[in-house]
Amino acid sequence: MIQKLLFIIIPLIISITLFLFKSYAKDLTNYIIKLIFKKYVWIPSEPLKNQVTYSINPIKDYPKDYKLSKNGIEGFVTGKDALDQALRKFIHTERNKYKIYDGNYGIEQSETIFQEKNITEFERQCEYIANDIISSDIFNNWIEIIYKISRNKNKLIIEMKLKGEPNTHRCIISENHI
Numbered sequence: 001m002i003q004k005l006l007f008i009i010i011p012l013i014i015s016i017t018l019f020l021f022k023s024y025a026k027d028l029t030n031y032i033i034k035l036i037f038k039k040y041v042w043i044p045s046e047p048l049k050n051q052v053t054y055s056i057n058p059i060k061d062y063p064k065d066y067k068l069s070k071n072g073i074e075g076f077v078t079g080k081d082a083l084d085q086a087l088r089k090f091i092h093t094e095r096n097k098y099k100i101y102d103g104n105y106g107i108e109q110s111e112t113i114f115q116e117k118n119i120t121e122f123e124r125q126c127e128y129i130a131n132d133i134i135s136s137d138i139f140n141n142w143i144e145i146i147y148k149i150s151r152n153k154n155k156l157i158i159e160m161k162l163k164g165e166p167n168t169h170r171c172i173i174s175e176n177h178i
Contacts, residue, residue, distance in 0.1 A: 001127065002127070008092055012125070014176070027086050030066045031037075035115075039119075039150070040116075040119060040150060040152075041121045041123075041148065041149075041150040041151075042122065042123040042126030042127060042130070042148065042149045042150070043148045044068060044127070044130070045145065046138075047129050047147050047161075048131070048145065048146040048147075049134075049145050049146045050134055050140055050143060050144050050145065050146070051134075051135075052140050052141070055164055056140075056141060056142065056143075056144055056163040057141050057142055057164075058163050058164030059079055059080055059142055059162040059163055059164045059165055059169075060078075060079050060081060060164055061079075061112060061164075062078065062082045062083045063082060064076050064077070064082060065077055065082045065085060067081075067084065068085060072082070074081045074147055075105040079116065080162065080165070081097065081170060082117075083139070083142055083143075083162070083171070084171045085172065085173050086139070087133070087139070087158065088173050088174075090105070090106060090131070090133070090138065090139075091107060091110060091113070091137070091156065091173050092110055092173075093105060093106030093107070093110060094106055094107070094108070094110040094111060095107055095108050095110075104136065104137075105136075105138075107128070107129050107132050108128070109125040109128060109129060113125050113126075113127065113151070114151070114154060114156065114158060114175040122151065126149040128157075129149060130146045130149060131146045133158070134146055142162060142163060143160050143161070143163075144156065144161040144162065144163055145160060145161040146159075146160045147160060147161070147168060154174060154175035154176075155171055155172050155173065155174050155175070156172070156173040156175075157171070157172050157173075158170070158173070
């Protein structure tokens with residue numbers, strides 16, 4: 001009964017909002033949906049674009065890396081798979097915790113981003129993470145735009161545009177490292 005009511009009320013609210021407040025409709029609609037469904041989603045007001053002044057490389061040229069799994073090293077990964085693995089390692093590494101990495105590797109939110117319950121705080125953390133990713137020397141040669149970061153259960157999902165790829169790429173990062 002409640003679900004049927006929500007499916008009637010939400011489109012009605014959206015329609016009224018679109019009609020009355022066209023300039024604020026998208027933000028208000030997203031906010032209402034987040035509150036009702038407890039959606040952990042960060043969408044910047046404008047997609048976060050890479051600001052590098054030199055050329056961005058096609059993702060197919062991303063450096064080869066060892067393929068990490070629960071069983072250890074299992075061959076190599078290249079291209080998008082290598083970038084995804086690098087992003088997973090970056091997200092799971094707490095910044096300034098390990099002396100082997102310089103002060104720009106990893107994120108400050110690595111311990112909290114997977115459990116944060118407050119939607120506003122989740123969005124703030126995602127904004128920092130997106131800026132850390134897009135400005136990192138590891139990723140800024142390959143990622144053109146970050147569109148969205150969301151969380152579904154114990155998985156962080158980063159949606160982005162990669163150089164040389166026509167479609168939006170989704171990197172799914174589990175709370176567990178591998």
